[in-house]
Amino acid sequence: MIDVLIIGSGGAGLTAALAAKDAGASVAVAGKAYPTNSQTSMAQGGMNAALGNVGEDDIGSHIADTIKSAKGLCDEVMVKHMCENAPGTIAWLESLGVPFSRLDNGKSGTQTVAQRQMGGASAKRACYAQDYTGLKILHTLYDTCLKEEIDFLDEHYLLNLITEEGTVKGATFLEIRTGEVKQISARSVIIATGGYGALYHGSTTNAYGSTGDGVAAVLRAGGAVSDMEFIQFHPTALKHSSILVSESARGEGGYLVNEKGERFVDELKPRDEVARAIFGQIQEGQRVFLDVRHLGEEKLMELLPQEVELCKLHEHVDPAKELIPIQPVAHYTMGGIDVDQGLGVHGIKGCFAVGECSNAKVHGANRLGGNSLLEITVFGKLAGENATKHAADASSKPADDAQQQKDTEAVEALFAQKEIVNFYPYREKLGNLLYEKVGIVRDNAQLQDALKEVTAMQEMQKAMGIVDQSRANNQNLIEFLEFQNALLLAPTIITSAIDRDESRGAHYKVGFEQEDETHKKHTLIQWKKEATCR
């Protein structure tokens, strides 16, 4: 029986693994793909830390900016912890060899790390590595995991948590290569499975895999989720492919213009405000573009090489010479598994959650650019340490195989079930539905419609199934399981949005355009117990 089982092998999972191992725990990391395939690789802009390497900055300002953007919905203790630990975390990443972009200032250590401005920040605070910040942090963490001989269980798809009397005992997985359902027993479990942005299929910057599997598993196991309505829309995704153009493009001086060539918003405002401004333009029939031409080819290749390539590939425009057509799409899920200040999952003892899947209440109603890479590394460490502490006192008695039996039967039932309706068009339909009716601007009538449609889809799901009968490497099966999770999570987003009759951060509702003090609270959903707000 291992001490700490980590589910998810992105930046949060890898950091947690290193921390748990360092604290003396035996560790295994299970993920549905390979570690370096994760969503973390897509983070471009940077990672916040008040180093003050470029102009003045201090931790107090970082805390203040984060709290301001959160619109009254953050836990200030958690924000303080994250921001205070930011410089130390940069120093830790520096010691692992993360290739940050540098300044020529004759100094040493982290004092030479370059910093850029991101939306909502009062200083040049985001440390970066060109526009490959997430990729380079992720791969350096992975290299360090290999150095520390961390055990990886790749291609393990999370089915369910195993709990006994409200305490986690491990989890069940579908081993994708063999098609077998297996269970892994552990004294502590850390969920680091990423967000649920991929529910907005076709209208998201997220990878296909960001389907909220861990969030759904927690709900099924009796744990709580919170603030599911807060979906951040990134202002600038490529219009035709929804591929992200980093906020740093605006941070470096890029403008937003409509087709008349007019600027219509301060590009450095927080993401929710910029996204709404763009959405407003689009509703008026305007096309919206990002203009970075004035930066010049050389500077673009220096600061945003990935963007330049992606624009050429997916939009057939050369950003040095042409306008980039953009639209706002779903990007980051602020809500998720409800955790306490030690990252312990609300309702399941011994279970911790970290990263985009969790709601550690540092982002509140709107996340600042540059705080997500910070969250996964600072809190990844905290999760690893706390899970190790819990493991020391936890029972070594493994769970019986009841959950494994149940899940084996469920998978067998899927193979036996006849496919009457193809689920793939519904995956796309769900994405469109969420984007159109649970999107940047919401209203109660549309939300009610969306809930009805999702409920109908849940009914329809009984007629859906898999065509592929192969046991081994059945991607059709995995995608169906992901879709089932999506259909389970979608109503939690919609009902939370219906409950919140106000506008706050990323949640904007017609008819309730102002913040309402009575709604200055988290939306909590927990099955098997009475739904409640706190």
Add this chain to the structure above:
Amino acid sequence: MQIKILRSETDTHQLYTLPAGEIPLLNALSYIKETQDATLTFSAGCRASVCGTCAVRVNGREELACAYKVKPGDIIEPLQYHPVLRDLKVDKHRAKETLLKSTAWLHTPQEASLTHSDEKLSERQTDCILCDSCYSACPVYAVNPDFLGPFALTRAYRYSTDKRESSTKNIIDNIQSNGVWDCTLCGECTAVCPKGIDPKMDITMLRGLSVQEGYQDPSFATQSFGTPDFGGGGFGFDPNAGF
């Protein structure tokens, strides 16, 4: 538009019909899976050329499916030198093994004064997304499956040039066997890298670092330079021979 995809169960190229128009190969594969054949199996992730999941071979050349625009008649196959798990999905676990053997990480970190030009020393190398394209294109694997391979060596080079590493000797020691000297410098890896990395050059640089650490090309000692021995100081030309 029609394309052919190698199916592992039958070991034949199956023909699929796509709507006309220029789309990324990944979109084409998804289209086939969603509307025509749910058993077609491939790996995909970010759609944005940065997660390294979707590399395949198109007409014999490695491409990221998300970045390649499909053309009529394209033949799509899995990466070479990887066990095929199913259709276009391959086992990439060798990546981890070669990275482990090459010990591509910081061994003894020290604080350093890094500059913008130091950043440039490894900027390209750290763009690597571990897509395995270079590994698939490397002909050395046809004869030596134990070769550390282009990306592992690029990564070893990336850490050995890092000023934060106080002693590069460990890394250099660990890339001698089945490593830098086994590369034929054919440049196939460089030609297919979707991120514009030049592993061939990195391996050349590592050879230089190896020599600085006292290593020499192991094949040099045993190589034959035009036997029989002509005498005359071993320069291969005896003015009196044959006359």
